[in-house]
Amino acid sequence: MKVLTVDSKRRLVLPGATPGECYAVRQSGSGHYELAKVIPAPKKRRAKPAEIDALLASFALTPSMGSQQLRTLTREP
Known part of the structure; x- marks a missing residue:
């Protein structure tokens, strides 16, 4: 069994672990910890x-005609 020491920042270096790996720690009994890779x-x-932009253009509430064309359609002559 290999003995590991915790440093002043409460870190422990696991042999075989790579940077960025996550582990779930569970205390099982007095002085025993279980690690599970997450x-x-x-x-x-x-x-x-x-x-x-494509999503906004295809959105149903986006007007499909310009303001000038809308004005000519809605104004009385």
């Missing part, structure tokens, strides 16, 4: 500006 859910990517 795989985080993938992050949702942000929409690109072009995708946002």
Whole structure:
């Protein structure tokens, strides 16, 4: 059994662990800890500006005609 020492910032270096890995820690009894590797859910990517523009253009409440054309259709002669 290998003995590991905790530093002043309460960190412990696990052999075989790579940076960025996440572990769930559970205390099971006095002085015993269980580690379980946690795989985080993938992050949702942000929409690109072009995708946002396309979405807004296809939105149902976006007017499909210009203001001048609307004015000619709605004004009495």
